[in-house]
Amino acid sequence: GRMAYDVDIFTYHGFAFQLQGRLGDLERSENILEQMAEAVKNREVPLERLLSKSVMVVDEFQDVSQAEYEFIEAIAEMAGNIRIIVVGDDDQNIYEFRGASIKYMREFAERYDAKTYYLTANYRARRNLLMFSNRFLKDQITSARVKKDIDLVARQKKNGKIEIVHHYHDQLILPLLEHIRQIEPRGTTGVLTHSNEEAVLMTTLLKQEGLPARLIVHKEGFALRDVFEIRWFTYKVFAAIQDGSGLIAEEAWQQTKTSLATTFAQSTTLELVNRVVDHFEQVNPKKFKSNWLSYLGECRIEDYYSPENEIILVSTMHKAKGKEFDNVFLLLDHYPLTTEEKKRVLYVAITRAKKNLYIHTNSISFPRDGIENLEYREDQRAWPSPGTLVLQCGMEDVWLDYFKMQNVAGNVRGLQSGQELFRHAEDPALFLTSTGKHILKLSRAFSIKLQDYFDKQYQLEQIHAQYIVVWKDKETGKEVRVVLPEVRLCHTP
Known part of the structure; x- marks a missing residue:
């Protein structure tokens, strides 16, 4: 009903950036939760941004990390009479490798003398x-x-x-x-x-x-927002913004979608990118630059x-x-x-x-x-191994500095996801287009892994560009396109 218009939905990072009053950039603000927890405790954020909240609901509470829990605590103390509802299932805590712990469920119940309801x-x-x-x-x-x-x-x-x-x-x-x-x-x-x-x-x-x-x-090592087709869409739609508030005109949005479909018609990543764009469109009748960037910062492929x-x-x-x-x-x-x-x-x-x-x-x-x-x-049967093996490469599996070479960067600009690549006759780590243009070199570690399969009677059946992603070189600050291939091997008796 009408109450839905009074509900704000945030991720932890999204709310932290909102309290800070600036646009979210997860890459540059890895410690934003810790920073904002301290800022809230020290009353360095405008009080009205917290005092206007009467209820805070935290979902998937079994997955909270220490930084997220301390951020919640700081908000609870600052907001005063705010009512806090946390929802979680300790049996589904599967992100300990990210720092999540169910100990915060127990600490919360004890510290705030919380009433516990079991939904059985x-x-x-x-x-x-x-x-x-x-x-x-x-x-x-x-x-x-x-x-x-x-x-x-x-x-x-x-x-x-x-x-x-x-x-x-x-x-x-x-x-x-x-x-x-x-x-x-x-x-x-x-x-x-x-x-x-x-x-x-x-x-x-x-x-x-x-x-x-x-x-x-x-594959770990790159964010969905850095897939080149998404970067391209973002650049084009932002270039059309004429409103000082960052409002994206509906006509510009739709024109960019049409252009995306035409420009990347051969890209195997286009379906995923369309899903990302369409989902944002469904939940944002009015589209703002800030909302789009915040959305991209949190999106995951499984969503x-x-x-x-x-x-x-x-x-x-x-x-x-x-x-x-x-x-x-x-x-x-x-x-x-x-x-x-x-x-x-x-x-x-x-x-x-x-x-x-x-x-x-x-x-x-x-x-x-x-x-x-x-x-x-x-x-009790001894089943054979599959005659096919498929290896998907991440950022650690390719030689990143190779993409910084001027001629290679130029060659990659003419490539689309899904395009087939071919192994160099003399350099087994080097892969080319059908016209002989150099595209990528495998990392030493992945080359050794690949050779191990060759020693086990596998041979290269096909390799193609699965993703083209934008990588920022921390040394130079420059961004380059990186090709991440999918390698298919077949077993030879």
Whole structure:
């Protein structure tokens, strides 16, 4: 209703920049939360920006880091009578590597004498799937849980299907692929893996089998906002701004979208870029420069791909958080249950399933006794390794300084994502266009990795430019375009 017009929605960084009264730039303000926590404590920000807030709701509270928690504390002290509601699930804390900790859930409850409500009703999963995930938690999570001895309760009375296939050998990708072919799952389907490499290969093999598949994967080292097509769109739409407030005229926005589609018609990244642009458009009827920059600073590739009927979504378990599927296939090839966080990651993956759960593992013993409609079988076959391998390169896999060379920079300007590249006859780390223009050189470490595959009877089948991203050289301050390739190898008997 009308109350929605009085609600402001921010990320932590977005609210910090708003309090600071300036445009967000995450690259230059890595410590913005710490800075603003101190500024709030020292009353260095205008009081009205905080006193105008009567309620603060913090979502995904299990994922807060120390800097975010101290920022919340500073706001609570400054705002006085503000009501604070935090929502979180300690069993889904899977970002400890980013500094997230569930200890802040306990500290918050103790410090503010908070009243705790347990939302135990589960409307997502079939009854036996919830029994299975509850048992997994009790058997595996040994640290003190906030929800210890509190089970989720299924609102659905029907059972789904659970299949566990325990393999006695390595190579689980081909049997999982065969499982999908046999079942022909209906509705939304997710294939969840431990590593990016497994997700990339699984997607490739599904497509080779004629099955519609979409991949969610992102190599570390660059932000989505630095993908060249997004940079190009940003530059063009900002160049058309004539309003002092930074308002982007609707006509200019639409014209730039049309120009984007024409200029990058051959780019394999265009679909993703269109999703980024369209999502912003849907939630911002009026478009401002500041909002667009703030939006780009927070966007992640997984935000733009949702489960769709009859399309298999392939992702790492981490990136599947927040999504749900009718059918979930888990690929657990020697998955290490060595830490509480890794156990919680697997719990998150299990709970993505609404109706049916299929697990392929060669190392984990899952609970089976008392779980209804659970089928367990063992596979003692030694499956072959896939005949195809796909490697996606990140920033660390290419020689960055090579792109600073004037002739190379000029060659890259004529390239689009998806364009095929060819290996130099004499320099195995150098790749060219079909007309012989130098484009990229692999890093020494990746070249060694590639040679290891060649020694195992793999050969190069194809390489193409997957992403073109803008990289800022910290030494010179200059920005250059970097080509990140996807390498496909095939095994030769």
